[in-house]
Amino acid sequence: MANSGVQLLGFGLSLTGIVGLIVGTILPQWKMSAYVGDSIITAVATYQGLWMSCAFQSTGQLQCKIYDSILQLDSDLQATRALMIVGIIVSIAGLGVACMGMKCTTCGADDKVRKARTAMTGGIILLVGALCAVVACSWFAHNVIRAFYNPFTPVNTKFEFGAAIFIAWGGSFLDVLGGAMLAASCPRSKQVSKYPKSNSARSASSNNKEYV
Numbered sequence: 001m002a003n004s005g006v007q008l009l010g011f012g013l014s015l016t017g018i019v020g021l022i023v024g025t026i027l028p029q030w031k032m033s034a035y036v037g038d039s040i041i042t043a044v045a046t047y048q049g050l051w052m053s054c055a056f057q058s059t060g061q062l063q064c065k066i067y068d069s070i071l072q073l074d075s076d077l078q079a080t081r082a083l084m085i086v087g088i089i090v091s092i093a094g095l096g097v098a099c100m101g102m103k104c105t106t107c108g109a110d111d112k113v114r115k116a117r118t119a120m121t122g123g124i125i126l127l128v129g130a131l132c133a134v135v136a137c138s139w140f141a142h143n144v145i146r147a148f149y150n151p152f153t154p155v156n157t158k159f160e161f162g163a164a165i166f167i168a169w170g171g172s173f174l175d176v177l178g179g180a181m182l183a184a185s186c187p188r189s190k191q192v193s194k195y196p197k198s199n200s201a202r203s204a205s206s207n208n209k210e211y212v
Helices: 004-026 075-101 112-148 163-183 199-211
Strands: 031-033 044-048 052-057 062-066 159-161
Touching (some): 075 112, 075 163
Antiparallel strands (some): 031 159, 052 062
8 A cells, every 4th residue: 555655746736736726727828829921010919818818018018808708719729628527527537536535544444455446546536637648648748739830820820838737747647646546545555464374373273362
């Protein structure tokens, strides 16, 4: 079984990863306007996220607009948003399950094997949630790269990676590490001796009892 230190480290990494996923999902800097080719650098930088688009001016003013309708959004953006939400919810659920199975908690402390299995189950759930987030970030990044290198895309509408996608990526990988550490709490089966006690050992133990 994994010791308490490994479980605490996995719990801390998973909690930090979930916070990173939430922050990355909320921030609008999933992609930002790229200045390539002969395009003139303007005083306005454009950011687009999962929930809103923002324009940052050189004067320091930031104007954001939430997407009006879900049905008007691109299907890839809708899928990325759904996967991130599912990943966050599943990761939070897995963290709660793993917390009940950790050695430092008193929930079900009488049965150590059951606690270890509970922690292992929570770690597996965390891995599933982290996998959803990794797929969402990678899918979004693939679409940004494909549009950037598409020769038919106008130069002034090309985007590159923003800070939010790197935060979400980092959170998902921390979630993977924490889930793997918690999943290492798999209980080991007790080794039972294949050879029964010999008759001489039994008779010696019985003689000792008689003398007592």
